[in-house]
Amino acid sequence: MWFYLFQGADANLPVDLKGSAADPKVFMTDRELELSTDFSRIKDFIYFISVPLEWLIYLFVLGFGLSKWFRRASSGLTKFSIVHTGLYVLLLSFASWVLTFPLRYYSFTVSKSYNISVQTFHSWMRDGLVDFWINWLLTTVMVAVMYWLIKKYEKRWWLYAWLLSVPFTLFLYFIQPVVIDPLYNKFYPLQDEVLKGKILDIAERADIPAENVYEVNMSKKTNALNAYVNGIGSNLRIVLWDTTLNKLSDNQVLFVMAHEIGHYVMNHLYWNLISSVVLSFLGLWLGNIIYRKWVEKYGKSWGIKGIGDLAALPALLLIFSLLSFAVSPVENAVSRKAERDADLYAIQMTNNPKAAVGAFQELATVSLSEVNPPKLVKWFLYGHPTMLERIHFLDSYKTSKKME
Numbered sequence: 001m002w003f004y005l006f007q008g009a010d011a012n013l014p015v016d017l018k019g020s021a022a023d024p025k026v027f028m029t030d031r032e033l034e035l036s037t038d039f040s041r042i043k044d045f046i047y048f049i050s051v052p053l054e055w056l057i058y059l060f061v062l063g064f065g066l067s068k069w070f071r072r073a074s075s076g077l078t079k080f081s082i083v084h085t086g087l088y089v090l091l092l093s094f095a096s097w098v099l100t101f102p103l104r105y106y107s108f109t110v111s112k113s114y115n116i117s118v119q120t121f122h123s124w125m126r127d128g129l130v131d132f133w134i135n136w137l138l139t140t141v142m143v144a145v146m147y148w149l150i151k152k153y154e155k156r157w158w159l160y161a162w163l164l165s166v167p168f169t170l171f172l173y174f175i176q177p178v179v180i181d182p183l184y185n186k187f188y189p190l191q192d193e194v195l196k197g198k199i200l201d202i203a204e205r206a207d208i209p210a211e212n213v214y215e216v217n218m219s220k221k222t223n224a225l226n227a228y229v230n231g232i233g234s235n236l237r238i239v240l241w242d243t244t245l246n247k248l249s250d251n252q253v254l255f256v257m258a259h260e261i262g263h264y265v266m267n268h269l270y271w272n273l274i275s276s277v278v279l280s281f282l283g284l285w286l287g288n289i290i291y292r293k294w295v296e297k298y299g300k301s302w303g304i305k306g307i308g309d310l311a312a313l314p315a316l317l318l319i320f321s322l323l324s325f326a327v328s329p330v331e332n333a334v335s336r337k338a339e340r341d342a343d344l345y346a347i348q349m350t351n352n353p354k355a356a357v358g359a360f361q362e363l364a365t366v367s368l369s370e371v372n373p374p375k376l377v378k379w380f381l382y383g384h385p386t387m388l389e390r391i392h393f394l395d396s397y398k399t400s401k402k403m404e
Helices: 002-008 030-063 066-075 081-113 121-152 157-183 193-205 242-247 250-265 268-302 310-350 353-367 375-381 387-399
Strands: 187-189 214-216 227-230 237-241
Touching: 002 030, 030 066, 030 081, 030 268, 030 310, 030 375, 066 081, 066 310, 081 121, 081 310, 121 157, 121 310, 157 227, 157 237, 157 268, 193 250, 193 310, 214 242, 227 250, 237 242, 237 250, 242 250, 242 353, 250 268, 250 310, 250 353, 268 310, 310 353, 310 375, 310 387, 353 387
Parallel strands: 214 237
Antiparallel strands: 187 214, 227 237
């Protein structure tokens, strides 16, 4: 991957797009072009290191007997199953957190050195610890339920786990905007009343039940830009990063918000939910088959007593991680199609191609985004079309209505 990213990957601009609005040389300086290429390559490489590192940690914990030691240590402290599970998950999570810390810290320093992140080390550590405890709590609940089902319904545990995952996922979608997100940042109503009125006008035209637009103070952490619509039901929220408000014109912000509103109008939030439910069904079904075979073949050498043994959890997590990585190119391709549809919706809603093109040019420049990334990077990391594709699409709309 290092050779592919730094030596062999072809990221040259198509000849017919040179000099167009999608050509980074048109809207970036030579220095910004150099920085965007270097920054993108390093961040991509960090990703392609972090994924197999996670797999190696699970294998390390299993192969060196740490998992059975975690089980023994946690069970020796309590007789209560849920507390036992929580302690085991805590030990496993802490081991993984420690072993991945150097790479995460390096990623943080890279973002700082390229002036994407402006976050202090203290703030970064705080967010990391919030992440750790939220993931620990959710993982403990899921693992406790899964292993209870394995012991009670050994053959069909995966099916019952899937059925329970549906309301659990809905619950997480519902509480995220009002419970989880505020743990990381402060949210408050958009202070620009004129802009808020314009955004709510678009929301009303799109029949979105939104009564407010929220601003989040991300400028304390990053120079990057973003906006989103998340949550379901009464907890639906339209959110703008303050960096987006500071860097983009009102017309550009309206295009960005129309894009996010387009996701809601086209039910992408619900389609994401449905796809996650379908994929979790397939993942649990296939994961159960592989899990049984792995425990049968390697369980004795790992010190595992059976599929209901909590010490086998790293094997189950490894299987789910492998399956998730394998299916990610398909998920990303579907996501890119949804993003393209949202771009089309936004340009039809705002009818301002110049603002749309300018918004993505500014986004690419500020975030040091690579306009035309290598194909493997696009397949595995890009849930959005590349900047080249998005800017060319919107610039073409300016001169032709064929895309409608």
